[in-house]
Amino acid sequence: MSEPKYVVIANKYAADIRKGVIPPNVWLPSLAEIARENGVSEIVARKAIGQLRRWGLVKTVERRGTLVLAQSDDTRISPERQMESPETTYNTESAGGDEVVVDREIREIAADQELAETFGLEVGATLVHVITRATEGGRPISISDTFHLPGQSPPEADFLEEELSERAPAGTHADWLGVPVGEPIMTVKQRYLTAGDRLLMISDVSYIPGRYRAYSFRMALSRE
Numbered sequence: 435m436s437e438p439k440y441v442v443i444a445n446k447y448a449a450d451i452r453k454g455v456i457p458p459n460v461w462l463p464s465l466a467e468i469a470r471e472n473g474v475s476e477i478v479a480r481k482a483i484g485q486l487r488r489w490g491l492v493k494t495v496e497r498r499g500t501l502v503l504a505q506s507d508d509t510r511i512s513p514e515r516q517m518e519s520p521e522t523t524y525n526t527e528s529a530g531g532d533e534v535v536v537d538r539e540i541r542e543i544a545a546d547q548e549l550a551e552t553f554g555l556e557v558g559a560t561l562v563h564v565i566t567r568a569t570e571g572g573r574p575i576s577i578s579d580t581f582h583l584p585g586q587s588p589p590e591a592d593f594l595e596e597e598l599s600e601r602a603p604a605g606t607h608a609d610w611l612g613v614p615v616g617e618p619i620m621t622v623k624q625r626y627l628t629a630g631d632r633l634l635m636i637s638d639v640s641y642i643p644g645r646y647r648a649y650s651f652r653m654a655l656s657r658e
Contacts, residue, residue: 440481458504532571539565582635591626607640
């Protein structure tokens with residue numbers, strides 16, 4: 435599925451803002467200029483600017499234009515917190531003290547071809563599927579699909595690999611978070627492995643727009 439044109443334009447500006455190519459306190463081109471440069475209407479250009487505002491990258495000043503905001507250096511979760519429960523993590527992050535509610539749906543499933551290949555199992559082998567939905571002050575903030583071997587929650591892993599990026603989430607994730615299908619949001623793919631690189635658990639997490647910044651890393655886990 436191709437991305438809407440306004441999302442493509444917003445992503446282009448977002449990348450330049452986050453890389454510092456467009457520094458803070460700089461005015462973006464006018465709607466007419468953005469429309470002309472990208473071969474779209476001003477309506478599409480306005481939607482692109484609206485997307486940048488939702489991501490917290492710019493603000494619109496009446497009769498002046500769109501100003502790039504200073505970007506926080508905050509990262510998603512410090513490494514020592516990776517073994518926390520979602521309840522602890524989100525309550526720590528909740529600046530306004532809003533109530534955090536985490537709901538889990540857990541069931542055993544038979545591994546399909548893709549999951550079997552991912553875990554190195556036979557098709558039909560038993561896996562546990564966990565859907566985790568989190569709200570803050572009644573508003574959805576994240577949803578995840580996790581698959582793990584039976585008896586591996588939390589996993590007895592030695593390494594966690596994470597890859598964070600802005601991409602279109604799964605349809606069920608978009609529905610829960612209330613974002614348009616095909617609109618890129620922050621997502622993270624996690625892989626928990628043993629020292630021998632045996633895969634124990636994978637997770638696909640989606641967050642509401644603007645919550646975290648992107649990065650990718652591999653780290654050792656500590657249970658102390």
